[in-house]
Amino acid sequence: MDKTSSALPSQAQVVIIGGGIIGCSLAYHLTKIGYKDVIILERGHLTCGTSWHAAGLIVQLRSNYTQTVLSQYTADLYGDLERETGLATGFQRNGSMPVARTTDRLIEIRRMAALGKCFGVDVHEVSPSEAKQIWPMLDSSKIKGAVYIPTDGQTNPVDTTMALAKGARTGGALIYENTEVTKILKNNSYVSGVETIRGNIACEIIVNCAGIWAAEIGKMADVRVPIYAAEHMYVVTEAISNLKENLPIIRDTDGYIYIKEDAGRLLVGSFEPVAKPLPLNRLPADTEFIELQEDWDHFELPLTKAIELLPSIEHAPIRKFLNGPESFTPDNKFVMGEAPELNNFFVVAGFNSSGILSAAGAGKVMAEWIVEGQPTVDLAELDIARFNSFQSNSRYLFDRTIESLGLLYKMHWPYRQVESARPARLSPLHQRLVDSNACFGEVSGWERANWFAPKGVDPIYEHNYSKQNWFEYVREEHHAVRNTLGIIDMSSFAKFLVQGQDAEIELQRIAANNVSVLPGKIVYTQFLNSRGGIEADLTITRLSNTEYFVVTSAASQTRVLTWMKRQVSKNSSLTITDITSGYGVIALMGPKAREVMSSVSDTDFSNNAFPFGTYQEIDIGYAIAKALRITYVGELGWELYIPTEFMIPVFDLIKENSMNVGSRLCGLHAVDSLRMEKGYRHWGHDITQAETPIEAGLHSSISFKKGGDFIGRKVLEKQKSDGFKKRLVHIMLEKPEPLIFHDETIYLDNRIVGRVSSGAYSYYYEKPMGMGYIETEKPSSWEDVPKGNYEVDFAGQRVPIRISLLPFFDPKGVRIYA
Missing domain, CATH: 3.30.70.1400 (Aminomethyltransferase beta-barrel domains)
Incomplete structure (x- = not known):
């Protein structure tokens, strides 16, 4: 495998930096789809960074659709890899068993199980007593329930990486160990090659798969890669007598732990709630297969939780304490895609200790992205372009990493907000909103008011899967927009x-x-x-x-x-x-918007003078603002784009002049409910890289009559003439509960036909609503929606739903044109 003694080629089509499981998987998949001129450069030996010390868990069910797709493919490929390459991988489908210590956690894993059925994953719920039959050492009194996935399993990370490397070499790729990259070469805004300790290689494409060192490689190219290292720990016991073989992996997320059986021993690992960030300058220089110092004090909490669940562990001698570095991202999602700063410089890193179980899927979709020039599936939530430049700030990453490692096993509550590395970006109105008792959420570093608590009530989330503590407060905000006026800070646009x-x-x-x-x-x-x-x-x-x-x-x-x-x-x-x-944004939305706008500006805001879908520059207070008559809530309204230094005086003027009409400050939870009623799509949920405007029902946002071509036109024209297999529908539950959020499975006459893309409660109809995609076996027209009994699955509970191609609320837009 080590080509240290041979000379480097002078050029290649693709150079991959990093010989861990991600880099080897990418090379393997590139060769599978026709790219043969591929080189992996590894500064040490294959797997010497973080792949070698991974626990090797292979679980298919993740908290969202995209990562579940990647994990399922990974499990399938690993099942065939030994047969293909002739190298043993240690892969076995011994199953996994997520357990729940609380009722809320049981709802969470039931939701994951329901999503898994969309992919044909064999998953079923087991009672505490049934869980103990599967795992005899388990103290079943500690859990409320579990789910069992027999096709999950485990693999040997080093052997699996070597098998992928062999597959890549068989396909034509070359691998050079002990070959450190020292510089990224550029020609204007494109990569042109790499400089190494053994010479230069000219290339068309560079892929940064350098793991915890990916940010350092990025700096060579002036590319910001927002990842940070943290210490990740597990222990391995000595052999335990009478331990059942081939036990499924236990994932006890309430206890922050995972447990796997391996050769008669138990491995206990942790994603503890308070992590230990690891600046790279604290690592040994030029050291392979790094092991960090044992920290028994830090590992005391997860070990205690493990003993609670499996009491016999308390008396099992510890054979090995492994503490190794892993990389984490600000939002616990991978970093993939072409870097915004440099053309043909791709990044595949930041796997948040999930690299082994995602490597095959990530390698496949990244290879397709490189070859096709764009993702073949929706990867927007993993795209490096989702980050802003400040998110590579070292202090920001250090502070966030303290929390982000533990977030992997924390409850994935609806509307859960990160708590660390805040505040980063503030609207000019932030203090005014604080003074009004706003509860803030965070998006892309922005502090945004999600809801407002009454005076005397702490604006703090109390999470659950039903109507959370802010539910009635948001009702008042929603009603203000529908009946009088809502004032919304949208400066984060x-x-x-x-x-x-x-x-x-x-x-x-x-x-x-x-x-x-x-x-x-x-x-x-x-x-x-x-x-x-x-x-x-x-x-x-x-x-x-x-x-x-x-x-x-x-x-x-x-x-x-x-x-x-x-x-x-x-x-x-x-x-x-x-x-x-440079601009803050104040949105005035509701039937009284025209009246209030006329009281703070001399502009004529009548329907004739200022119709919907138009813009004017207006005087307001002492400022000049861009006024756009547009809406995301389905009401008469204007968005005011105001230079930031004028925001507070204009805001105060609007508040003062709107008190008499019953206005309220409104947060983004109210906006979510309002837009759901009106059927306005949310990019990243209802519309993504995987859907076309025709499938999403956005026919009015396409112009086939305009002169010339536009990107994607040919595909849309074909769909228009030939039909398509999925379309977005609007969803309303027949009863007030349960609430729906996203990724719930949609059934038609007991057959899976789609999933919910987003959901929110409608205060107008007093029922949960949502949007989702219905799939058909054959292409059909937009209007051709299969008829029958539709249901949605919430955590294993089927509930009847109504579906409609048109929004339920004001489908003709009468209110917005008022």
Whole structure:
């Protein structure tokens, strides 16, 4: 395997930096789809970074759809890898058994089990007594229940990596160990090669698979990779007499632990609630197979929890204490994709101690991304472009990592918020919202008011899977928007100016809708990839003949800016400027919006003078604002884009002049309920890279009549003529409970036909509502929705639902055009 003695090639198509399981999987999959000129460069020996000390757990059910897809593929590939390569991997399907110590945790694992059925995963619930029959050492009095997945299992990380490496070499890849990369070579905004201790290699594509050192490799290319190392610990006992063989892996997330049987011993590992971040300068220099110092004090809590669950562990001698470095990300999701800062520089890292169980799936989809130029499945939640540059700040990462390791096993509550590394980004109105008793959530570093507590009530979440403590407070906010006026701080919107003589030409090609409109017109549209998938959801307002104002969600700031820059023609005459920090946003939404706007500005806000879907620059207080008559809540309203230094005086003026109409400050939970009633899609949930606007029912956001081509047009035209196999529907439960959130399975006459993309409670109808996709066996038209009895599965409980192609609330938009 070690090609240290042979000379490096002078060039290659793809250079992969890092010879762990991720790098070897990527090389394996690249060769499978036709890329033969692939090189892996490993500074030490294969697996010497973090792969070697992984526990080797293979579990298919994850907390979301995308990661479940990757994990299921991984299990399937590992099952065949030994047969293909002739190398033993140690893979065995001995099963896994997530256990629940609390009723809420049992709901969580039931939800995961229900999602698993969408993939055909063999999963079923077991009682505490049945769990003890499977695991005789288990103290069944400590748990409320469990689920059993017999097709999960475990593998030997080193042997599996070697098998992937052999498969890659068989496919044509070359692997060079003891070959450290010292510099990334660039030609303008593209990679051109790597410099190593043994010479240079020119290449077209570089992939950073360097694990905990990925951020350091990124710095060589001026690319920010937001990962940080932490200590990850497990112990291995001596052989235990009468221990049953081939026991399933126990995942006791309430106890922060996982337990696996291996050769008559038990391995007990932990994702404890308070982690130990590890600055890389504390690691031994140039050391392979790093082991950190034992920390029994830190491991006391998980070991105690393990003894509670399996009392006999207390008397089992410890054979090995393993403390090794692992990499973690700010949101516990992988870092994948092409770096925004440098073309053809890809990153596949930050696996949050899940690299072994995700490696095959990640290698496959990343290889497809590299070859096809875009993901073949929805990877937006893993895309490196989801991060803002500040999220690679070392202090931010250190503080977040204290929490993020433990979040893997914390309850995945609906609306759960991270607690660490806050605040990072504040709206100009932040203190005003604090003074109004706001409870804040965090998105892309922004502190955003999610709901407002009454005076005397602490604005703190109390989580559960039903109606949480803020439920009735949000009802009042919702009713204000529907009946009087809601005032919403939307300053976190990402905002861009596209200027230049080619602005119209380029945006016409990039956007699906027609942006060749008169100045003052707002266009709702999407950016599509060549498969017709939705890369961004946004509004484009024409300010002048050569200037456009682009607005999208806070979470899409980096990806939308990067997408526009990469899609515009090389010699086009235009500039794209991120002006997010320059403008705050106040949204006035509700039947009284026109009355209040008229009281704070001399502009004529009548329907004739200021119709829906238009923009005007207005005087308001002592400021000049961009006023957009647009809505995300289904009511009459305006979004005011105000220079940040004017935000507080304008806000105070609006509040003072709106008190007499019964206005309220509203948070984003109210917005979520309101947009759900009106059927407004949320990018990242209801619309993603995996759906086209036609499948999502966004026909009005596409213009086939505009001159010239636009990205994704051919796919949409084919769907329009030939039909398609899935379409978005609006969902309403027949009863007030249970609530739905996302990823619940949809059944038609006892057959799985789709899943919920997002859900919220409707205070207008007093029932849970949602959106989701229904799939059909054959392509059909938009209107051709199968009839029958529809149900949704919430944690194993089937409940009847109504579905509709049109929004339930105000389907003709009468209220927004008022």
